[in-house]
Structures are given as structure tokens and as C-alpha cells.
Amino acid sequence: MNYPKGSRKTSNKQQPTNKQPTQFGNRGMTLEKELNETNKFYLETNRAVIHKKPIPIQVVQVDYPKRSAAVIKEAYYQQPSTTDYNGLYRGYYIDFEAKQTNNKTSLPFANIHEHQVKHMKQIDEHGGISFFIIRFKQHNETFLLPIRPFIQVWEKQFEGKRKSIPYEYITKHGYKIPFTLQAKVNYLDIIDLVYFNGGDNNESKRK
Amino acid sequence: MNYPKGSRKTSNKQQPTNKQPTQFGNRGMTLEKELNETNKFYLETNRAVIHKKPIPIQVVQVDYPKRSAAVIKEAYYQQPSTTDYNGLYRGYYIDFEAKQTNNKTSLPFANIHEHQVKHMKQIDEHGGISFFIIRFKQHNETFLLPIRPFIQVWEKQFEGKRKSIPYEYITKHGYKIPFTLQAKVNYLDIIDLVYFNGGDNNESKRK
Numbered sequence: 001m002n003y004p005k006g007s008r009k010t011s012n013k014q015q016p017t018n019k020q021p022t023q024f025g026n027r028g029m030t031l032e033k034e035l036n037e038t039n040k041f042y043l044e045t046n047r048a049v050i051h052k053k054p055i056p057i058q059v060v061q062v063d064y065p066k067r068s069a070a071v072i073k074e075a076y077y078q079q080p081s082t083t084d085y086n087g088l089y090r091g092y093y094i095d096f097e098a099k100q101t102n103n104k105t106s107l108p109f110a111n112i113h114e115h116q117v118k119h120m121k122q123i124d125e126h127g128g129i130s131f132f133i134i135r136f137k138q139h140n141e142t143f144l145l146p147i148r149p150f151i152q153v154w155e156k157q158f159e160g161k162r163k164s165i166p167y168e169y170i171t172k173h174g175y176k177i178p179f180t181l182q183a184k185v186n187y188l189d190i191i192d193l194v195y196f197n198g199g200d201n202n203e204s205k206r207k
Numbered sequence: 208m209n210y211p212k213g214s215r216k217t218s219n220k221q222q223p224t225n226k227q228p229t230q231f232g233n234r235g236m237t238l239e240k241e242l243n244e245t246n247k248f249y250l251e252t253n254r255a256v257i258h259k260k261p262i263p264i265q266v267v268q269v270d271y272p273k274r275s276a277a278v279i280k281e282a283y284y285q286q287p288s289t290t291d292y293n294g295l296y297r298g299y300y301i302d303f304e305a306k307q308t309n310n311k312t313s314l315p316f317a318n319i320h321e322h323q324v325k326h327m328k329q330i331d332e333h334g335g336i337s338f339f340i341i342r343f344k345q346h347n348e349t350f351l352l353p354i355r356p357f358i359q360v361w362e363k364q365f366e367g368k369r370k371s372i373p374y375e376y377i378t379k380h381g382y383k384i385p386f387t388l389q390a391k392v393n394y395l396d397i398i399d400l401v402y403f404n405g406g407d408n409n410e411s412k413r414k
Contacts, residue, residue: 051288069283126255
């Protein structure tokens with residue numbers, strides 16, 4: 001997958017940005033809830049088919065009471081082996097992980113697992129579209145960061161470098177995601193811009 | 208998505224079939240376990256990135272004991288809203304549901320939910336590859352049935368027709384999946400045949 005060089009020239013200033021008055025509806029909702037609503041809207045408008053995967057749970061004990069549903073009595077959360085979201089857009093496989101942080105200056109790697117990053121690299125290598133959606137809660141800003149610039153910083157931690165991505169790096173190599181009333185985290189507009197050259201033709205720049 | 212007309216001429220006899228001697232290793236394994244092993248093999252050999260989604264579980268009560276992991280004390284199985292498996296192969300989005308039956312003459316619709324079929328239709332409409340993997344345990348045969356011929360029979364149930372797909376229909380409109388030692392349910396060979404015209408060139412027939 002190659003990133004279109006041309007679209008990289010697009011600065012954040014030229015992109016649609018959150019306007020202050022519209023942000024009130026945004027407050028208090030978690031990123032996950034907003035993404036679920038956004039994906040539901042995309043599905044209802046037949047734009048894309050993207051779903052959140054269930055949380056992996058290891059079931060240890062189940063009761064089967066008479067005349068009612070099975071009750072799980074003992075179970076444990078498992079580490080997800082892939083990402084939270086995947087699906088299909090414009091014929092392409094889409095795969096992403098969503099992270100939010102209260103940190104103002106960087107996204108810590110603490111909650112990102114190595115096998116998730118490995119999975120996202122595989123998706124990239126096999127021709128899928130793979131990225132992070134990163135929310136800085138204190139800035140009330142949400143970015144789309146493609147897997148490749150993410151990897152650049154991620155791999156340096158194994159050489160003893162920092163275990164986080166600076167906010168400035170994300171603003172430079174990522175794309176601010178616009179907020180709209182119906183698509184709270186309207187990331188497909190960014191996908192159009194970054195991977196499909198603005199979205200007016202059907203040909204991906206990636207091939 | 209259009210099915211290649213040419214490949215439809217391929218009869219089941221011309222396809223690789225299970226040989227009796229190799230089937231012993233096959234016995235007793237569930238279809239799910241075999242598919243998980245197959246997907247693992249595909250991943251390790253870098254052929255495709257396809258995973259089983261976690262089973263959706265609604266968590267009601269969680270205990271947080273000191274110095275140990277959170278324990279889920281009450282939870283319930285939920286109906287999956289999509290399919291069991293999805294992923295990425297040759298740049299295409301792959302989405303399928305696996306079903307096995309002890310019935311010799313048909314696959315009952317009993318365990319297939321309407322929203323799953325709706326999801327698979329959406330995948331087809333958006334340019335993904337969507338299909339069922341169906342095992343007849345008594346015949347020790349496993350078939351790949353694309354979503355379109357499935358839909359043909361599925362929708363007739365709402366006109367009062369039968370609530371199952373006849374075995375003969377599946378042998379005619381589906382493709383018998385070969386068994387290999389490393390890929391127990393080697394369905395990607397069938398995908399190559401049906402959707403990529405045998406797999407020798409990189410261009411999908413679907414476009």
C-alpha cells in the first residue's frame with residue numbers, strides 16, 4: 001500500500017474542523033459510543049459495513065437453569081488478538097483501533113499491545129487500510145493516524161526510545177477527524193481524503 | 208460482485224476431494240476447530256489474515272478481587288449481529304459463516320439468523336466476498352456456498368417454502384472444499400477457483 005503523496009500536502013487547516021458550538025453534543029460520550037453511532041449511521045446510509053468486534057471473554061463456568069437462558073457464572077476478560085473494529089468500505093478491507101487519552105502531550109503505548117500492532121502491519125501488507133483513531137480528551141480533538149507513521153515511532157521504543165507518540169507527531173502525520181451531527185467521528189471522510197484522493201473517483205490511489 | 212461464469216462449469220468431480228485414508232485425522236474435530244487451525248496456517252504462511260470473531264457476551268456483574276484479575280460473575284450469551292469469521296485475502300474483504308449439520312439431506316435454517324444473512328448481503332453489495340462453509344457430518348463433506356445461491360433458497364421460506372437448503376442444491380451450487388493436512392478446511396483454494404479464476408493471475412473476475 002502506498003500513501004498518495006499529493007494528499008499529504010493537505011494541512012490540517014484545510015480540513016474540516018470541529019466548530020466550538022457543535023462540540024457540546026460531543027461531551028460526555030465516550031469515543032467507543034461515538035464510533036458505534038457513526039458506524040450505525042454509515043450502515044443505515046449504506047456507505048460502509050463496519051462493526052465493532054465483541055470483547056473476547058474466556059468462559060469457565062455456565063449454569064443452565066430450567067426454562068431460562070444459560071447464565072455464565074465465571075468468566076475472564078482476554079486480551080484481544082486483533083483490533084476493535086473492522087469492515088468494508090468502497091470494496092476495501094478497513095481495520096482500526098481506537099484509543100483515547102487524558103494526556104495532553106502524547107499517546108502512551110501502555111494500552112496498545114504488540115500483537116495488535118503486528119496484526120495491523122499484516123493488514124497493511126495484504127492490501128487493507130489500517131489505522132488508529134486517537135482522541136485527546138483534553139484538546140477535544142480526534143485524529144486518524146495511518147499505521148505506517150505509527151510504526152515509525154512504535155518500533156523506536158525497542159531501541160530504548162520513548163514509549164508514547166507525541167501529540168505534535170500525530171498532528172503532523174495524522175489527520176484531524178471532523179465532527180458532524182450524524183457521524184460523530186466522521187473518519188470515512190478522512191479515508192476518502194487520504195486513501196482515495198478526496199473521494200471523487202472510485203479508484204484508490206493505493207494501487 | 209459478479210460470479211465468473213466460466214468457473215461455474217467446474218464440476219465437483221474435477222475439484223480436489225477428500226481421500227478416505229486422510230480423513231481419519233479429521234474425525235472428532237469440530238468444524239470450528241478445523242477452521243481456526245486453517246486460518247492460523249494461512250496467517251503463518253502469510254497467505255491471508257482471517258480471524259474468528261469473539262462470541263458476543265453481555266456482562267452483567269463483575270467482581271474485582273484484590274491482587275487478581277477481574278472475574279465476571281454474571282453474563283449472558285448474545286445473538287451475533289454479524290458472522291463468525293472475517294478478514295483479508297488478496298486485497299479483498301472476506302466474510303463467512305460456518306455451519307455443520309447431522310442432517311443427511313439438507314441444512315436447516317434453524318441456526319441461521321436473519322440479521323446475519325442481511326449482513327452477508329450487505330458485504331456482497333459493497334464488493335466483499337461472502338459465503339457459507341457448510342459441513343454435512345454424516346457425509347464427511349464440507350462445501351463453500353456463495354451468498355447469492357444461498358439467498359435464492361433463503362428468501363423462498365418467506366413465501367411459505369421449505370426452511371432448509373437441500374443437500375443436492377448445495378452440491379450443485381456450492382463447491383466441495385478439499386482437505387489438506389495443514390489446511391484442514393482449505394477454503395481459500397475454492398475462493399481462488401470461484402472468485403479469482405483459478406488463482407494464477409492477481410485480477411479478480413469480480414470487477
